[in-house]
Amino acid sequence: MINPKDFFRFASENFDLLKDLHVREAVNEVELRHLIIRHRATGSPTVAYIANQLTSLGYLEEAPYATASMELRPPVRKFLDFVLRQQQLTPVAVIRSYIEALEQMGRDLDQAIERKEADNALRILSECNEIIERMRNDSTDNLEAIIRQTLAIKSNLEKKSVRERYMIVNRIRERYLVPLRELIDIKKPVQQSIDQIQRLFKDGKRTFIAHRALAEEFSRAGSRLLRLRKSVRADFNDSRREVDPLYRTLKRENRIIKGASRALELIDRNGLKSLDLDFSVTFMRVEGMVSDDRLESYFQELSGYTPSPPRAIEEQKPETITVDFIDPIQLQQKLKKILPVTDCFEWLLETFSGESLESILQAYVYILESDNYIASHEADQKIYKIRNYTIKTCPMTVEKG
Amino acid sequence: MNENYKGRFNLPKLAPIFDNLRKGKHICPEDKDLYYPLEQEYEAFNDLFNHLGFDLVKHPRNFYYFRSDISFTPIARRAAVFMFILIEYLASEGTSVEEALTTGYISIESLPHEENSRYQRYMDEAGITVDKSINTLVRLGFAEYRGNSEFRFRAPVYRFIDLCLQILEGKKYDPLNNDDPGSDNIDKTSLLTGFDKGEITDD
Numbered sequence: 073m074i075n076p077k078d079f080f081r082f083a084s085e086n087f088d089l090l091k092d093l094h095v096r097e098a099v100n101e102v103e104l105r106h107l108i109i110r111h112r113a114t115g116s117p118t119v120a121y122i123a124n125q126l127t128s129l130g131y132l133e134e135a136p137y138a139t140a141s142m143e144l145r146p147p148v149r150k151f152l153d154f155v156l157r158q159q160q161l162t163p164v165a166v167i168r169s170y171i172e173a174l175e176q177m178g179r180d181l182d183q184a185i186e187r188k189e190a191d192n193a194l195r196i197l198s199e200c201n202e203i204i205e206r207m208r209n210d211s212t213d214n215l216e217a218i219i220r221q222t223l224a225i226k227s228n229l230e231k232k233s234v235r236e237r238y239m240i241v242n243r244i245r246e247r248y249l250v251p252l253r254e255l256i257d258i259k260k261p262v263q264q265s266i267d268q269i270q271r272l273f274k275d276g277k278r279t280f281i282a283h284r285a286l287a288e289e290f291s292r293a294g295s296r297l298l299r300l301r302k303s304v305r306a307d308f309n310d311s312r313r314e315v316d317p318l319y320r321t322l323k324r325e326n327r328i329i330k331g332a333s334r335a336l337e338l339i340d341r342n343g344l345k346s347l348d349l350d351f352s353v354t355f356m357r358v359e360g361m362v363s364d365d366r367l368e369s370y371f372q373e374l375s376g377y378t379p380s381p382p383r384a385i386e387e388q389k390p391e392t393i394t395v396d397f398i399d400p401i402q403l404q405q406k407l408k409k410i411l412p413v414t415d416c417f418e419w420l421l422e423t424f425s426g427e428s429l430e431s432i433l434q435a436y437v438y439i440l441e442s443d444n445y446i447a448s449h450e451a452d453q454k455i456y457k458i459r460n461y462t463i464k465t466c467p468m469t470v471e472k473g
Numbered sequence: 474m475n476e477n478y479k480g481r482f483n484l485p486k487l488a489p490i491f492d493n494l495r496k497g498k499h500i501c502p503e504d505k506d507l508y509y510p511l512e513q514e515y516e517a518f519n520d521l522f523n524h525l526g527f528d529l530v531k532h533p534r535n536f537y538y539f540r541s542d543i544s545f546t547p548i549a550r551r552a553a554v555f556m557f558i559l560i561e562y563l564a565s566e567g568t569s570v571e572e573a574l575t576t577g578y579i580s581i582e583s584l585p586h587e588e589n590s591r592y593q594r595y596m597d598e599a600g601i602t603v604d605k606s607i608n609t610l611v612r613l614g615f616a617e618y619r620g621n622s623e624f625r626f627r628a629p630v631y632r633f634i635d636l637c638l639q640i641l642e643g644k645k646y647d648p649l650n651n652d653d654p655g656s657d658n659i660d661k662t663s664l665l666t667g668f669d670k671g672e673i674t675d676d
Contacts (some may be wrong), residue, residue: 228567233564234570324571325569328571329561329564330637330641331636331637331640331641332558332637332640335553335637339595344554344599349553351549351636351639352541352546352549353538353552353613354538354539354540354541355495355496
């Protein structure tokens with residue numbers, strides 16, 4: 073049997089030694105001896121005595137996986153976790169086991185109330201209280217552990233990579249916050265189980281109203297359950313406030329880094345020119361700037377400005393104009409005076425002897441196709457000479473149309 | 474010119490603002506003389522530049538630049554390669570990348586770009602040196618020198634952060650349509666569906 077006074081006195085006198093043991097998983101005899109010597113004050117009991125006290129007061133027990141090695145007993149470790157604010161996160165399985173235990177106790181309590189078994193009800197109620205308090209403590213420990221871990225991630229003294237830190241935060245969210253939420257989300261079955269137990273506590277109080285002590289015990293259990301709900305809810309919200317901003321920051325960081333690494337990987341694989349990204353930097357030289365005309369036209373459009381008539385194009389008149397064709401009006405006037413003409417081509421050659429062959433031919437076609445005249449050709453061909461050309465055609469008679 | 478439109482577009486610092494933007498400069502609050510006229514008369518500047526064929530972008534991080542139709546030009550490519558290397562290096566050092574890029578000074582001597590053979594290969598392919606890259610970043614308004622041995626990034630460095638996110642998403646990442654540019658939305662495909670809908674209350 074451990075004397076509690078001796079237990080706490082030893083803890084008070086050897087707290088630094090206990091702290092050192094707390095950070096170690098296990099110690100062998102030599103290591104334990106060194107630790108005791110390191111923390112032993114002048115005038116303290118012998119090393120062997122302190123080592124013996126560690127075992128006899130229930131601080132240490134043999135480690136199961138190594139001979140001649142000792143480790144802190146779990147309740148002591150948990151107590152030191154609490155004292156040193158080094159609480160560990162409660163695994164999901166533990167939380168689930170609490171819920172399952174509560175559900176089973178609820179069924180047992182229901183039976184005990186129905187059968188009016190006061191002693192049995194009191195025993196079950198006591199077990200329920202223990203589970204409720206464990207859940208509340210674990211919830212608070214979770215919050216402490218989450219705060220400690222998020223602080224460590226933020227300070228990053230261990231120089232962990234962004235990815236590692238992101239994985240840790242993600243794990244905290246998925247492994248610890250989600251189960252915690254299940255405890256308080258009214259839509260989850262867990263809540264229905266807790267609601268059921270709350271109702272049982274009320275039923276019990278009513279059933280055992282004549283049994284005052286038991287009725288009060290039911291009332292106290294109801295208050296504990298209410299406190300558990302409030303506490304878990306507050307812990308959950310506080311945990312989220314710690315974890316969510318860090319999670320978002322690290323998630324974003326992780327993606328930024330992955331993006332940069334992906335780009336470098338693509339350059340490695342396919343070369344720099346293979347990167348086709350929507351990233352532009354405008355660089356415009358002076359000569360590439362917008363023209364004054366465009367700028368001015370936009371300004372005018374905006375202000376309702378009416379432009380003045382365009383400037384006349386300046387022309388330079390040549391001294392003499394040479395027109396390389398026979399004026400049709402002049403042609404018609406001359407032709408009209410002598411109609412009918414028996415040989416039109418001959419007449420053209422004589423009348424417009426100064427003109428080029430092209431002009432004579434144009435005039436000939438003009439007369440031929442004009443509706444003002446009736447043209448007819450003789451059967452025999454005739455040869456005409458004009459400068460260096462020889463023209464062979466049937467003479468054309470022209471009359472007024 | 475007509476007095477009406479002369480008055481309407483008599484925008485403060487128009488000439489130097491346009492001159493800087495067309496040269497690729499990113500104007501942020503540190504460029505007080507240029508930034509505040511843009512901030513105060515944004516609509517008028519935007520209207521004017523838009524009609525002249527320029528796309529003035531106001532980034533959610535409060536800086537302005539001209540967006541070009543031609544993406545990933547050599548100058549942009551070179552600046553990006555320098556930044557990709559820097560981001561990867563900062564991450565490998567356990568440094569918070571966004572924090573390192575947006576606060577504090579970076580020693581030029583400490584840069585890994587020409588120290589690591591893999592990084593040197595990328596630099597060679599891009600045809601850049603550390604000095605040339607930093608000069609380019611400074612000229613475009615992404616960074617600022619302090620003395621000869623240090624530099625720091627300015628708010629426009631977020632364009633490179635956006636770029637990294639764009640690469641990862643494999644599609645166009647538009648910071649202008651991102652609700653919270655400082656922190657992305659929680660992963661909606663996470664197991665934690667509905668996790669971020671708010672705090673649990675007593676109701």
